[in-house]
Amino acid sequence: PATLGMLGGGQLGRFFVLAAHEMGYKVWVLDPDQNSPAGKAADRHLCAAYEDFGALDQLAQHCAAITTEFENVPAATLDYLAKFLPVRPSADAVGICQNRVAEKMFLQGNGVPHAAFAAINSLDDLHKAPAELFPGILKVARFGYDGKGQARVASREEAIAAFQAFQQEACVLEQMLQLDYEVSVVLARDEAGNTQSFPVAENAHAKGILDVSIAPARSSSPQLRQQAQQLAEHIAAQLGYIGTLAVEFFVSHGALYVNEMAPRPHNSGHYTVDACITSQYEQQVRALCGLPLGDPRAHSAAVMVNLLGDIWYDPSQPGPDSCGAYREPDWSRLLSIPNLKLHLYGKHHARPGRKMGHFTVVDADPVKAHAVAMAARAAIGIKDE
Ligand code: ATP
Numbered sequence: 001p002a003t004l005g006m007l008g009g010g011q012l013g014r015f016f017v018l019a020a021h022e023m024g025y026k027v028w029v030l031d032p033d034q035n036s037p038a039g040k041a042a043d044r045h046l047c048a049a050y051e052d053f054g055a056l057d058q059l060a061q062h063c064a065a066i067t068t069e070f071e072n073v074p075a076a077t078l079d080y081l082a083k084f085l086p087v088r089p090s091a092d093a094v095g096i097c098q099n100r101v102a103e104k105m106f107l108q109g110n111g112v113p114h115a116a117f118a119a120i121n122s123l124d125d126l127h128k129a130p131a132e133l134f135p136g137i138l139k140v141a142r143f144g145y146d147g148k149g150q151a152r153v154a155s156r157e158e159a160i161a162a163f164q165a166f167q168q169e170a171c172v173l174e175q176m177l178q179l180d181y182e183v184s185v186v187l188a189r190d191e192a193g194n195t196q197s198f199p200v201a202e203n204a205h206a207k208g209i210l211d212v213s214i215a216p217a218r219s220s221s222p223q224l225r226q227q228a229q230q231l232a233e234h235i236a237a238q239l240g241y242i243g244t245l246a247v248e249f250f251v252s253h254g255a256l257y258v259n260e261m262a263p264r265p266h267n268s269g270h271y272t273v274d275a276c277i278t279s280q281y282e283q284q285v286r287a288l289c290g291l292p293l294g295d296p297r298a299h300s301a302a303v304m305v306n307l308l309g310d311i312w313y314d315p316s317q318p319g320p321d322s323c324g325a326y327r328e329p330d331w332s333r334l335l336s337i338p339n340l341k342l343h344l345y346g347k348h349h350a351r352p353g354r355k356m357g358h359f360t361v362v363d364a365d366p367v368k369a370h371a372v373a374m375a376a377r378a379a380i381g382i383k384d385e
């Protein structure tokens, strides 16, 4: 059987490995972390840096094609591999999605609605930034995730202080939008340009980290959902994208604005594993291998809840640090619910805020799915912010 190469060893990579195995492929994973979830599930784990040319040569020799689960893979790594074998998505597409300045310029250049912004490379740029950008949010251009590398700034003075706290790294300053809610579109696009979008998910965050995804997005009209899918498909086409792509949107005063793209499967698309005919990971395998895309239709409504490391600790019991005592959560509280699917990523250490697993409640009735998921979320000890 053919061997596929995966750059990155997180849970998104792990689900790719599982989907590839179901279709008869072997997978080699490159990730510097010895305990990475995808590395553990793979047929071979190359435990090396993304810039390790020895490891890249091994991938090039043994794999039929390469994909990624992590947008911060160096562009040079993707460029190097692309000399020898198909790399999907391309280095160009990943390069745009991994830099907030390039990403915003791309959206602007392609007529896609987004929050007003300015690229900030110096204190001078901040002094010149239009007043309409305040109150705003200053985000480092590279390597931010789960709300890290962001500061909410009410004024120019606060933005200057935040920029200095970020060591004057390249940033974007975005206007703060008043959010009605947030949605995302995950889609797959093949080499011929055929595109299949999954049902739109509605996403709630807690402390900057995705908490709950609801599919189909309950707050939106069918027209808005269709418009979100059309915008995501337009973005994929303009990127010449091959693979699974996620587009995050804000809905503000009833209108859509693209927040950011992820050149990979997405946390808000986990629900597709349990609720859709084809999952976002199987689509990634299919697009990578030049196979026809599968049917993304949902056979159930779904609500996904992230399980962060916080619930591994009991703050009321004394522990070695301020987190409290460490204990494995009592999974029977979830597993006794018949329409709930539990996924644990096999990570070795729980930390507060670390994504350790998730569960998905599926039901023909979206209202019931939501009620069951919220009760399960409380039963396992997840507190509201
Ligand atoms: P991810 O884990 O999704 O990659 P991230 O660190 O890249 O997160 P963003 O998606 O840019 O961060 O922002 C995180 C959250 O902060 C958004 O989902 C939204 O709730 C809020 N937010 C970000 N930018 C804005 C904005 N311009 N106006 C209002 N809220 C915003």
Ligand code: MG
Binding pocket: 144, 145, 146, 260
């Ligand atoms: Mg992001």
Ligand code: MG
Binding pocket: 248, 259, 260
């Ligand atoms: Mg985001």
